[in-house]
Amino acid sequence: xxxxxxxxxxxxxxxxxxxxxxxxxxxxxxxxxxxxxxxxxxxxxxxxxxxxxxxxxxxxxxxxxxxxxxxxxxxxxxxxxxxxxxxxxxxxxxxxxxxxxxxxxxxxxxxxxxxxxxxxxxxxxxxxxxxxxxxxxxxxxxxxxxxxxxxxxxxxxxxxxxxxxxxxxxxxxxxxxxxxxxxxxxxxxxxxxxxxxxxxxxxxxxxxxxxxxxxxxxxxxxxxxxxxxxxxxxxxxxxxxxxxxxxxxxxxxxxxxxxxxxxxxxxxxxxxxxxxxxxxxxxxxxxxxxxxxxxxxx
Amino acid sequence: xxxxxxxxxxxxxxxxxxxxxxxxxxxxxxxxxxxxxxxxxxxxxxxxxxxxxxxxxxxxxxxxxxxxxxxxxxxxxxxxxxxxxxxxxxxxxxxxxxxxxxxxxxxxxxxxxxxxxxxxxxxxxxxxxxxxxxxxxxxxxxxxxxxxxxxxxxxxxxxxxxxxxxxxxxxxxxxxxxxxxxxxxxxxxxxxxxxxxxxxxxxxxxxxxxxxxxxxxxxxxxxxxxxxxxxxxxxxxxxxxxxxxxxxxxxxxxxxxxxxxxxxxxxxxxxxxxxxxxxxxxxxxxxxxxxxxxxxxxxxxxxxxxxxxxxxxxxxxxxxxxxxxxxxxxxxxxxxxxxxxxxxxxxxxxxxxxxxxxxxxxxxxxxxxxxxxxxxxxxxxxxxxxxxxxxxxxxxxxxxxxxxxxxxxxxxxxxxxxxxxxxxxxxxxxxxxxxxxxxxxxxxxxxxxxxxxxxxxxxxxxxxxxxxxxxxxxxxxxxxxxxxxxxxxxxxxxxxxxxxxxxxxxxxxxxxxxx
Numbered sequence: 091x092x093x094x095x096x097x098x099x100x101x102x103x104x105x106x107x108x109x110x111x112x113x114x115x116x117x118x119x120x121x122x123x124x125x126x127x128x129x130x131x132x133x134x135x136x137x138x139x140x141x142x143x144x145x146x147x148x149x150x151x152x153x154x155x156x157x158x159x160x161x162x163x164x165x166x167x168x169x170x171x172x173x174x175x176x177x178x179x180x181x182x183x184x185x186x187x188x189x190x191x192x193x194x195x196x197x198x199x200x201x202x203x204x205x206x207x208x209x210x211x212x213x214x215x216x217x218x219x220x221x222x223x224x225x226x227x228x229x230x231x232x233x234x235x236x237x238x239x240x241x242x243x244x245x246x247x248x249x250x251x252x253x254x255x256x257x258x259x260x261x262x263x264x265x266x267x268x269x270x271x272x273x274x275x276x277x278x279x280x281x282x283x284x285x286x287x288x289x290x291x292x293x294x295x296x297x298x299x300x301x302x303x304x305x306x307x308x309x310x311x312x313x314x315x316x317x318x319x320x321x322x323x324x325x326x327x328x329x330x331x332x333x334x335x336x337x338x339x340x341x342x343x344x345x346x347x348x349x350x351x352x353x354x355x356x357x358x359x360x361x362x363x364x365x366x367x368x369x370x371x372x373x374x375x376x377x378x379x380x381x382x383x384x385x386x387x388x
Numbered sequence: 389x390x391x392x393x394x395x396x397x398x399x400x401x402x403x404x405x406x407x408x409x410x411x412x413x414x415x416x417x418x419x420x421x422x423x424x425x426x427x428x429x430x431x432x433x434x435x436x437x438x439x440x441x442x443x444x445x446x447x448x449x450x451x452x453x454x455x456x457x458x459x460x461x462x463x464x465x466x467x468x469x470x471x472x473x474x475x476x477x478x479x480x481x482x483x484x485x486x487x488x489x490x491x492x493x494x495x496x497x498x499x500x501x502x503x504x505x506x507x508x509x510x511x512x513x514x515x516x517x518x519x520x521x522x523x524x525x526x527x528x529x530x531x532x533x534x535x536x537x538x539x540x541x542x543x544x545x546x547x548x549x550x551x552x553x554x555x556x557x558x559x560x561x562x563x564x565x566x567x568x569x570x571x572x573x574x575x576x577x578x579x580x581x582x583x584x585x586x587x588x589x590x591x592x593x594x595x596x597x598x599x600x601x602x603x604x605x606x607x608x609x610x611x612x613x614x615x616x617x618x619x620x621x622x623x624x625x626x627x628x629x630x631x632x633x634x635x636x637x638x639x640x641x642x643x644x645x646x647x648x649x650x651x652x653x654x655x656x657x658x659x660x661x662x663x664x665x666x667x668x669x670x671x672x673x674x675x676x677x678x679x680x681x682x683x684x685x686x687x688x689x690x691x692x693x694x695x696x697x698x699x700x701x702x703x704x705x706x707x708x709x710x711x712x713x714x715x716x717x718x719x720x721x722x723x724x725x726x727x728x729x730x731x732x733x734x735x736x737x738x739x740x741x742x743x744x745x746x747x748x749x750x751x752x753x754x755x756x757x758x759x760x761x762x763x764x765x766x767x768x769x770x771x772x773x774x775x776x777x778x779x780x781x782x783x784x785x786x787x788x789x790x791x792x793x794x795x796x797x798x799x800x801x802x803x804x805x806x807x808x809x810x811x812x813x814x815x816x817x818x819x820x821x822x823x824x825x826x827x828x829x830x831x832x833x834x835x836x837x838x839x840x841x842x843x844x845x846x847x848x849x850x851x852x853x854x855x856x857x858x859x860x861x862x863x864x865x866x867x868x869x870x871x872x873x874x875x876x877x878x879x880x881x882x883x884x885x886x887x888x889x890x891x892x893x894x895x896x897x898x899x900x901x902x903x
Contacts, residue, residue: 230650231657232682303852310845319681321692321831326488328453338446349435
């Protein structure tokens with residue numbers, strides 16, 4: 091196939107993904123809503139996931155299919171331009187959606203957390219939808235500053251770290267919501283499958299402890315690359331500054347946790363704050379920021 | 389959970405000069421000057437202070453990303469001064485245009501590093517001592533510890549079996565009387581200390597670069613020769629302790645520069661600069677290709693290709709046909725399609741002549757925009773001139789930009805768009821658009837500290853990986869009325885429970901053998 095037809099093929103695959111993830115989203119929504127039933131003699135409802143297990147399995151099948159098609163879309167996008175598919179914000183976004191799906195499928199295989207499929211499929215849909223409509227740019231070669239082996243290393247490390255930070259944020263947010271329920275007198279039925287508060291707390295900590303060295307590496311790889319492209323390994327460009335702020339925020343989180351003994355609510359809020367600095371960097375600095383990291387193509 | 393974590397925290401804090409525990413015990417009464425200093429030192433090196441400083445550092449970095457910084461975007465800083473001088477002056481007083489070199493930002497990170505050193509050095513000493521020493525004695529009451537259990541086994545052989553098991557699992561063992569205390573995973577603290585010491589090394593590298601480094605820029609037309617002396621630079625800045633005589637001696641001739649673009653979008657795809665470099669000056673020149681991600685290196689000095697543009701070549705003649713100026717004039721690119729703006733100044737004519745000019749590489753015109761460029765490569769060039777006569781103001785003493793014309797003492801005499809090879813007669817003389825040259829902006833940087841920063845970064849990651857992925861834990865076995873075992877994990881990574889179960893099984897098997 092020629093470059094152009096590969097690029098069109100990739101776009102087609104993204105549209106197919108939109109359809110597949112919509113079905114996945116609907117299946118997960120039906121799984122949750124159809125399993126509601128009234129408790130006899132009481133004025134409350136409970137969930138019976140047994141009843142809707144088949145719809146849930148369809149949802150999971152769609153998530154797996156969506157992952158495969160999205161993988162094809164990302165790979166053909168890269169092939170069409172003869173390079174790694176991380177040259178502009180459209181490509182970062184579709185790769186990010188792929189990583190999020192992968193993280194979900196991994197978590198599903200290991201912890202059987204099918205309920206997460208609902209927020210994950212809607213997040214993937216929103217990301218892909220925004221990517222193909224607002225962020226889309228035709229497939230093209232890289233600008234000279236991006237022509238470096240560090241592109242693959244630095245960007246991959248940053249994307250993986252970002253994906254894990256976001257999952258940790260989701261877990262921390264879940265912790266806060268569940269804690270609120272428990273303080274008010276118990277979880278609702280639908281939340282009965284969600285792990286205990288202590289496990290959620292531990293999970294977000296472990297995700298961050300696992301990925302913090304990778305994020306450190308991403309920042310350092312960026313500095314090494316900056317040294318060879320711009321002549322200075324650190325120039326306080328807005329993106330660098332925010333990467334540094336994110337690093338400092340997670341370093342503070344780890345210290346607060348390991349040394350000072352923060353747990354639970356305070357740790358969860360600090361985790362969400364640190365994750366927000368990453369999101370801010372990705373969205374605000376890419377689109378409205380100035381500086382040397384202006385590769386969004388917008 | 390609560391009790392264990394208290395113990396864990398205590399283990400961590402006992403090395404630090406002032407932990408949370410000590411803070412509650414601060415005594416107010418007469419402590420004298422030395423007492424005050426000691427108190428201040430304890431405050432500074434406490435974990436809580438370090439944490440606050442760390443967060444403060446993150447917050448303090450924010451304004452530098454919101455306001456333009458002098459080191460990155462001086463033009464934008466100037467625009468703040470023109471649009472609202474009073475506000476800009478106050479922002480400048482607060483160092484908001486120079487955040488990362490400001491006293492308040494420096495104060496935060498210097499305090500943080502002093503706090504770090506004050507915490508890490510004593511910890512290093514006690515860690516080294518701990519490695520040399522045996523594990524601490526078995527605590528009296530094991531039942532308060534993690535994974536406490538009573539094992540049914542042969543009481544006489546229990547300690548021997550345990551010792552063997554612990555040895556084969558590479559624990560450090562201290563056997564005293566009727567108990568064994570064993571510890572493993574000292575590398576966690578080693579990694580932790582390595583990480584923090586590496587951060588200090590990074591700071592040293594950054595400081596060395598700032599004090600002993602140098603950075604400069606020079607714009608060269610294709611064909612020009614650059615000799616690495618201070619006068620060859622368009623701008624140059626030195627570190628605090630760097631003299632002018634310290635530049636690496638080399639000369640560089642720009643032989644060729646090729647910029648390639650994507651035909652459909654005009655987006656640049658490749659820049660290739662070919663040079664002849666003799667280093668040191670005098671030896672036979674060697675051809676060197678410099679690209680955006682491929683600088684030329686000599687020792688700690690590097691030459692980078694930073695930007696490029698066009699210099700139109702013109703010939704200016706006076707009324708009698710005498711050449712008063714001939715050559716390439718560097719213009720500055722204004723947009724992605726390299727429409728470039730510049731000034732041509734002819735002081736040697738009476739009256740003096742000046743041109744404000746734009747060079748359009750691939751010209752198209754429309755009623756709304758006039759003449760503009762549609763592609764960054766030179767395919768159909770125009771030189772659009774507005775001619776002025778009068779006093780250029782070059783003798784006034786105030787420095788002038790070579791890219792703009794001060795028209796306050798001049799009058800406009802005409803406007804003309806020239807195609808390649810054509811001539812414009814402006815009355816007092818004529819100007820011919822002969823051709824163009826490409827120019828490149830070279831950035832020359834000497835940073836003797838960056839290798840230290842790099843080593844620091846590598847060791848930091850190594851230390852981080854070791855400290856986050858190894859477990860430090862203690863296991864105790866005590867033989868009294870029963871055989872008791874228990875443990876203590878220093879960080880939250882699970883696995884201690886499994887180890888205790890394995891040890892218990894090893895002990896219980898012995899009992900099975902005896903029967």
